[in-house]
Amino acid sequence: MTSPATALNRSRWSRLTSYGLLALVVAYLAGTAGVAHGSGYTQSLILQAAIFGMLAVSLDLVAGMTGLYSLGHAGLFALGAYATTLLNQAGWNMFLLLPVSIVGVGVIGAILGMLSLRVSGLYFAIMTFIFTLVVNVLLSDLKFTGGLNGIAGPIFPDLPAGLQFFGSGLVWVVALLLLITLVVVWGMRSSAMYPVLLAIRDAEPFAAANGVRTAATKVGLFALSAGIAGMAGWAFSFLGYISPGQFTWTFSVNILVMVIFGGINTRLGPLIGAAFVSAFPVVIQIDPLVQELIFGLIFLLVIVFFPGGVVGLVSRAWRRFTTSPHHPPAPAGASAAEPVGLGELPTDGAVARTSTSRPDDYVLECSAITFGYVRGTKALEDVELRVRRGTVHGLIGPNGSGKSTLVNLISGALKPDSGTITVRGDHIERLGAAARPARGIMRTFQTAVLVKELPVRENVTIGLYHRTRNIAARSLIWPLLPGSLREHREMRAASDAALRDAGLPAGWGGARVADVPHGVEQLTQLAAARVGRPDILILDEPLAGLSVGEVEQVADIVNELRDQGVTVIIVEHQTHFIFSVCDDVTVIAAGQLVTSGAATEVRENERVREVYLGQ
Known part of the structure; x- marks a missing residue:
């Protein structure tokens, strides 16, 4: 709720802006009149x-x-x-x-x-x-x-x-x-x-x-x-x-x-x-x-x-003469944290969850997915993936196993050579990436892909694009539309809320992405995906380069999303994290499915240990 002082400040700023615009228009008209009566030259x-x-x-x-x-x-x-x-x-x-x-x-x-x-x-x-x-x-x-x-x-x-x-x-x-x-x-x-x-x-x-x-x-x-x-x-x-x-x-x-x-x-x-x-x-x-x-x-x-x-x-x-150095507070747990290693498959501590789902509980199904970047060479071959509604599903495998390729197929960045991808029974395998958010699918990237020159907050507002009515057409006359300023403020408020939910203090919202540390970038793209209210959220190596405190932060966010009914798919190398937060885990190697099932069952699978760790 807006405080009376904030409302008063906004009213004063609005009046000052109006007077400024009026002065500019008057000056523009006066200058035009002067030229209109000037010499031909x-x-x-x-x-x-x-x-x-x-x-x-x-x-x-x-x-x-x-x-x-x-x-x-x-x-x-x-x-x-x-x-x-x-x-x-x-x-x-x-x-x-x-x-x-x-x-x-x-x-x-x-x-x-x-x-x-x-x-x-x-x-x-x-x-x-x-x-x-x-x-x-x-x-x-x-x-x-x-x-x-x-x-x-x-x-x-x-x-x-x-x-x-x-x-x-x-x-x-x-x-x-x-x-x-x-x-x-x-x-x-x-x-x-x-x-x-x-x-x-x-x-x-x-x-x-x-x-x-x-x-x-x-x-x-x-x-x-x-x-x-x-x-x-x-x-x-x-x-x-x-x-x-x-x-x-x-x-x-x-x-x-x-x-x-x-x-x-x-x-x-x-x-x-x-x-x-x-x-x-x-x-x-x-x-x-x-x-x-x-x-x-x-x-x-x-x-x-x-x-x-x-x-x-x-x-x-x-900027050199008017700004002073400003360092926003670090995210929780980031200061004294140490990097998390990949480690081994954990022998204990995995979440004891078992799959009791029925076929109609699957929100996302990939069937017989085959894809090759080069003709004759298959990055994925007959891969199956079924993700239960409202669960956290881990996707693991050695480097080059095809995990990111599968994620790009699900998110629409690539199209499969054969096979089907359905969301709640609807086929989406031929839809482009831009059509996936309307089907409830949002994602993050291995390396944060953001606009460096914009503040963190503005980057997060991009996640609201698919939820904002006719944003492209209305931008042509945005300042003249009634309610546009209010709507813009609401979008920024939603972005600030998403950043808070990601554990970022308020000071980071106005900082340029080019000036923030890697951990803040990762949490920013997570906030941008979350603000779009996805049904299915794909996190592609969300822990890359994060500290121990930031990893715990991501774990809390994932658990909160699950509690809210969001289906989360995580691609990650840190197996301890995967088996700690995931309900189900799918393992692929060399472009083929190794196994898929409840996290506790996959953790004990000897074939997984052999393929994933070479044991």
């Missing part, structure tokens, strides 16, 4: 910077949030400009052409994204680079585009007589388009979708395991970015002549320079970079070749010495 310079700002923001949307470095934005920009000009000459209304440019170029961007996103990294950049080259060649060779000479863009009409005191109508329209772009993109950065997008960029398996359709999300984001580039092209067409020479591959590189120079994945960085690139040729009026050399040298210096760009440099200086 000033208007031309500011309009170009604003249009380049839209382009830079659109590229940062995909490069900063999902790590897709596109060199195709010059081609998308050109399509918006040429489509506006040619269709206006054919009699289309220029204002009708604005949504046409946005949607049309957005659709082309979606198609380009679907083709290009089959690859990643350098190959993605090359494919989008080729797209820009093809567009430029077509614009240069086709007669109706004017060839290399280009064509005159449409003339933007003057405002009606009663509104001419506002000044240039084009300035106001471009300012409005830039503002809309910033509201959409900054709104996404403030939404609950932002950590998800960074997870797609830095921890894609983690995102998929929490229900994110990563490929579709990338295509959708690239389409949105392309639509903004098309909108910028619409505005650019009114600045005079347009020609293929304005949309070459070098301009694609310049857009990327804007983003990196200002600060990739920052709110103001792309705008600062766009302003710099627009103003540089005006301020440094020297030989074009020397100008390019100086420009390139500045860019190289930024990359080498200030990779975070201008905004990153300012932010780092600000």
Whole structure:
């Protein structure tokens, strides 16, 4: 329950935020009015910077949030400009052409994204680079585009007589388009979708395991970015002549320079970079070749010495002068603990639980599972696994036995060559990883796969993705939706509760994952899986690198989950832990089932001792 003091502080902060936003809007309108009444030279310079700002923001949307470095934005920009000009000459209304440019170029961007996103990294950049080259060649060779000479863009009409005191109508329209772009993109950065997008960029398996359709999300984001580039092209067409020479591959590189120079994945960085690139040729009026050399040298210096760009440099200086060292308290039992060894199969201390289940008690069944990474070589062959509802099921075996492969098949990261996987009787073997959380399956990974630059708390909120209604679509207008701030606070509160349940003190919630120890990372991904309220939770080597105290913590969490009715599957090498907490244990070796049954029975199995320990 929120205390009166907390509610009062939130009310004051809300008022201050509202006043701040109002002041920014007033300043923005005043600046626009000043430009609208300025000289033609000033208007031309500011309009170009604003249009380049839209382009830079659109590229940062995909490069900063999902790590897709596109060199195709010059081609998308050109399509918006040429489509506006040619269709206006054919009699289309220029204002009708604005949504046409946005949607049309957005659709082309979606198609380009679907083709290009089959690859990643350098190959993605090359494919989008080729797209820009093809567009430029077509614009240069086709007669109706004017060839290399280009064509005159449409003339933007003057405002009606009663509104001419506002000044240039084009300035106001471009300012409005830039503002809309910033509201959409900054709104996404403030939404609950932002950590998800960074997870797609830095921890894609983690995102998929929490229900994110990563490929579709990338295509959708690239389409949105392309639509903004098309909108910028619409505005650019009114600045005079347009020609293929304005949309070459070098301009694609310049857009990327804007983003990196200002600060990739920052709110103001792309705008600062766009302003710099627009103003540089005006301020440094020297030989074009020397100008390019100086420009390139500045860019190289930024990359080498200030990779975070201008905004990153300012932010780092600000943190140095305003923050003091802060060390959150360690998780319970972590300080004086010593690492846990693998040890032998325990001869006593195993949980004395026996299986009295009926066939309809099995929540998860894997039948005759066969899978091979390489044709002719089987990582798993005819493996059977049946997991009872509301129990803790251990999966053990020597290194290379196929344990992680089986876990990846159950969680959807892989698909079996043959065999079936059913959850409560429903076949899921052909469903992808993103569809598994909706079936109640969540998982962790051997090595914590998290977003390093985000706080621990924000990483845990990613586990709520599949439980949050239409989070991707709503992120476009997140700050404008009633209740969105409340919902975001509730998600963070749920994350904090999950972290407490994982035994992490409150101080760790705000710490960046890049700054926390390994044990906290492991417990963070456990909290992220738990906050999604799974029916079946798969823990893949959850004890790797943990101290004795942290291992006891995990054991307490597993027992608590069992008491809550959650089915837990644990893959682990620490056999003492497995036989201490598990109801049932399955042993596989060399991709084949050795035995499966109650923990007490498996512990005494001579075949298990022979295969697992070589005795």
